[in-house]
Amino acid sequence: MKKRGLIAALILACLALSGCGSESSGKSFDQGLQVTATTSQIADAAEKIGGTHVKVTSLMGPGVDPHLYKASQGDTRKLTSADVVLYSGLHLEGKMEDILRKIGEQKQAAAVAEAIPKSKLISAGKGKMYDPHVWFSIPLWIYAIDEIEEQFSKAMPEHADDFKKNAKEYKDNLQNLDKWARQEIANIPEKSRVLVTAHDAFAYFGKEYGFKVEGLQGLSTDSDYGLRDVQDLVELLAEKQIKAVFVESSVSEKSINAVVEGAKEKGHSVSIGGQLYSDAMGEKGTKEGTYEGMFRHNINTITEALK
Numbered sequence: 001m002k003k004r005g006l007i008a009a010l011i012l013a014c015l016a017l018s019g020c021g022s023e024s025s026g027k028s029f030d031q032g033l034q035v036t037a038t039t040s041q042i043a044d045a046a047e048k049i050g051g052t053h054v055k056v057t058s059l060m061g062p063g064v065d066p067h068l069y070k071a072s073q074g075d076t077r078k079l080t081s082a083d084v085v086l087y088s089g090l091h092l093e094g095k096m097e098d099i100l101r102k103i104g105e106q107k108q109a110a111a112v113a114e115a116i117p118k119s120k121l122i123s124a125g126k127g128k129m130y131d132p133h134v135w136f137s138i139p140l141w142i143y144a145i146d147e148i149e150e151q152f153s154k155a156m157p158e159h160a161d162d163f164k165k166n167a168k169e170y171k172d173n174l175q176n177l178d179k180w181a182r183q184e185i186a187n188i189p190e191k192s193r194v195l196v197t198a199h200d201a202f203a204y205f206g207k208e209y210g211f212k213v214e215g216l217q218g219l220s221t222d223s224d225y226g227l228r229d230v231q232d233l234v235e236l237l238a239e240k241q242i243k244a245v246f247v248e249s250s251v252s253e254k255s256i257n258a259v260v261e262g263a264k265e266k267g268h269s270v271s272i273g274g275q276l277y278s279d280a281m282g283e284k285g286t287k288e289g290t291y292e293g294m295f296r297h298n299i300n301t302i303t304e305a306l307k
């Protein structure tokens with residue numbers, strides 16, 4: 001807590017002196033537009049849409065849990081020195097909200113997932129809270145991509161045509177990916193389309209592609225799971241004869257192992273169907289380090305385990 005307060009104070013001091021960031025208007029962007037994105041899903045889209053006109057830095061790497069992630073001093077520097085800041089919003093970056101809000105008051109910043117019409121979001125129960133894991137529905141993620149294009153065109157109107165062209169290419173690729181995913185999923189018997197994972201990251205995925213989704217933890221990993229949840233899931237697995245559950249690259253395996261053990265005690269054998277990328281993508285430079293590669297990996301892993 002203390003550290004977080006200190007970082008927030010540093011940002012404010014930094015912004016007040018305006019020595020940390022670039023000048024706020026009449027920019028020429030000689031080095032290209034400096035963009036800082038929180039998650040790698042956003043960074044992937046930003047790089048492809050921005051092309052040679054932007055330089056993208058992302059804060060959260062492979063295996064990083066965005067719900068629990070706190071900005072380091074290095075991150076604070078990357079946020080304050082950026083020309084444009086892109087983040088997910090909908091409370092995905094739960095521990096960085098204060099910092100992101102303050103940055104947003106000082107420079108061009110956008111919560112890209114919040115560009116999705118509210119009517120398409122899945123309510124998270126309390127008040128006006130929504131499930132933030134929107135990137136697993138390609139049709140919804142396209143709203144975020146359009147928002148990124150808009151932000152870049154606003155910052156560099158002279159390159160708007162390029163951004164538009166790049167965004168179209170990126171969206172065409174994702175639409176093909178969406179089509180391919182639906183064909184693959186058709187190979188899984190309908191009654192086997194149940195996805196059990198460590199936390200509730202796949203509700204949009206389930207809604208879009210026809211899976212019943214059960215997460216052991218809630219929408220944020222910032223909550224403990226209880227024995228009750230384990231028992232409920234064990235019973236569901238036995239009742240529906242579900243053969244596999246999945247671990248996530250950014251969440252500890254401990255919780256999902258408890259489900260596997262619990263099922264075993266009840267005489268129902270469940271295996272770990274593989275690791276899914278949920279809130280984080282793979283290593284940069286690997287296939288899974290791109291949005292398309294991550295999505296493809298998940299579809300292949302799910303269909304292999306459940307069909």
Ligand SMILES: [Zn+2]
Nearest residue numbers: 201219220279
């Ligand atoms: Zn999550």
